[in-house]
Amino acid sequence: MTTDSALTSEQILSAAEDVLRQFGPAKATVVDVARTLGVSHGSVYRFFPSKAALREAVTERWLAQAHDELRFIAIEAGPATERLHRWLTVLFAAKRKKAFDDPQLFATYMTLVGENSHTVDAHIGTLIDQIAQIVQDGMETKEFRLAHINSTARAVFEATAHFHNPAHAASWSDPAADERFEALWKLILGGLAAKA
Amino acid sequence: MTTDSALTSEQILSAAEDVLRQFGPAKATVVDVARTLGVSHGSVYRFFPSKAALREAVTERWLAQAHDELRFIAIEAGPATERLHRWLTVLFAAKRKKAFDDPQLFATYMTLVGENSHTVDAHIGTLIDQIAQIVQDGMETKEFRLAHINSTARAVFEATAHFHNPAHAASWSDPAADERFEALWKLILGGLAAKA
Structure with a gap:
C-alpha cells in the first residue's frame, strides 16, 4: 500500500x-x-x-540500465583504445544479462521496444554520442586515425550490432561468442587505429 | 494442372x-x-x-537467392578489396530487395527462418566461406594483413549484420543507409588492410 x-x-x-x-x-x-x-x-x-x-x-x-557505467567510461581519462573496448564489453554484458536473467521480461520488453521507436532512436543516439566522445579522444591522442567522428562512431555501433542488438540474442549463449566478439574487436580496432 | x-x-x-x-x-x-x-x-x-x-x-x-552471383564474386579473379566490397553490396541489395519488393512474403519467410535454424546456420556457413575465400586471396596478394582467415571472415560477416540480417530490415529504407554502409565498409577495410 x-x-x-x-x-x-x-x-x-x-x-x-x-x-x-x-x-x-x-x-x-x-x-x-x-x-x-x-x-x-x-x-x-x-x-x-x-x-x-x-x-x-x-x-x-529499461533501455537506460547500465547507462551510468557506459556514460562514465565515455568521459573518464585513459587510453581511448582500452576505454572503447571496455565500453563495448560492458554494453554486451549488460544486454546479455538482460536477455538471460529474465527471458520472459526480455520478451516483454522486445514488444515494448517495437512500440516505441522514438524512445529507441533516442537511446541509440545517446550510445553513439558516447562512442563519439571516445573516438574523438582517440583522434586527439593519435591512437585513432582522423576521420569524421560521428560517422565513425555510428559505424562502430553498427559493426557491433551482433553483440548488443536484441535481435541477435539467440547467438549470445554460443560458447564461441566471447571469442567472436574479440575477433570483431580486432577488426574494428584495426580500422580505427592510426597507421604506425 | x-x-x-x-x-x-x-x-x-x-x-x-x-x-x-x-x-x-x-x-x-x-x-x-x-x-x-x-x-x-x-x-x-x-x-x-x-x-x-x-x-x-x-x-x-529463398535464402539461396542471389547466391549464384555472390559465389561467382568469391571465386573470380581481381583485387580482393574490390571483390569484398562488391560481395557485401550485392548481399545488401539482395536482402533489401526481398524485404521491400514483397513485404508480406518477407514476413512469411521470417517465420520460416525461425523454424529452420539448421538451414539458416548452413546458409550463414556458406556465406562466411565465400568471404573467407576473398579474405584468403587478399592476404595472398598482400592487400590484407595476415590473420586467422575464418575468424576474420566471420568478423566481417558479423560486423555487417546491420546490412544483411533481416532483423535490421526496418533501417534499410533510411535515406542514409547507403552512406552508413560505406562508413562501415571504410572501418572494416581499415581493419583488413595491410599497413603501408
Whole structure:
C-alpha cells in the first residue's frame, strides 16, 4: 500500500514492470498498476497522462540500465583504445544479462521496444554520442586515425550490432561468442587505429 | 494442372511459396500445395517426406537467392578489396530487395527462418566461406594483413549484420543507409588492410 501523497514516478515504473512481467504486454493495464500500488488510477495518470506514456517511460528506464557505467567510461581519462573496448564489453554484458536473467521480461520488453521507436532512436543516439566522445579522444591522442567522428562512431555501433542488438540474442549463449566478439574487436580496432 | 509424372521439386517449391504467400505460414498445408498443382498430396510427399521437410526446402531456396552471383564474386579473379566490397553490396541489395519488393512474403519467410535454424546456420556457413575465400586471396596478394582467415571472415560477416540480417530490415529504407554502409565498409577495410 502506498499513500497517494508519497507516490513517486519510480514506484509507478517498478510496479508497471511487475505488472508487465505478470500479465504480459497485451493484458497489462493502468488499473493493474494502480491496484498493485494501492492507489487510484487517477493517481497514476497524474504522473503519466496515458497508458502509452507509461509504457514508453518503462521502456526508457529499461533501455537506460547500465547507462551510468557506459556514460562514465565515455568521459573518464585513459587510453581511448582500452576505454572503447571496455565500453563495448560492458554494453554486451549488460544486454546479455538482460536477455538471460529474465527471458520472459526480455520478451516483454522486445514488444515494448517495437512500440516505441522514438524512445529507441533516442537511446541509440545517446550510445553513439558516447562512442563519439571516445573516438574523438582517440583522434586527439593519435591512437585513432582522423576521420569524421560521428560517422565513425555510428559505424562502430553498427559493426557491433551482433553483440548488443536484441535481435541477435539467440547467438549470445554460443560458447564461441566471447571469442567472436574479440575477433570483431580486432577488426574494428584495426580500422580505427592510426597507421604506425 | 500438372501430371504426376512430369512433376518436379522446383514446381512444388514454387507452388509452396505461392500457397505460403496466399494463406500465411500458420495455415498453409501440403494439401493446398497439391491442389494448386492439381496432383495428389501423395505426389508431393514423394519429393518431400513431410510438411516440415517441404517448409525447410522452401526456406533454403529463398535464402539461396542471389547466391549464384555472390559465389561467382568469391571465386573470380581481381583485387580482393574490390571483390569484398562488391560481395557485401550485392548481399545488401539482395536482402533489401526481398524485404521491400514483397513485404508480406518477407514476413512469411521470417517465420520460416525461425523454424529452420539448421538451414539458416548452413546458409550463414556458406556465406562466411565465400568471404573467407576473398579474405584468403587478399592476404595472398598482400592487400590484407595476415590473420586467422575464418575468424576474420566471420568478423566481417558479423560486423555487417546491420546490412544483411533481416532483423535490421526496418533501417534499410533510411535515406542514409547507403552512406552508413560505406562508413562501415571504410572501418572494416581499415581493419583488413595491410599497413603501408
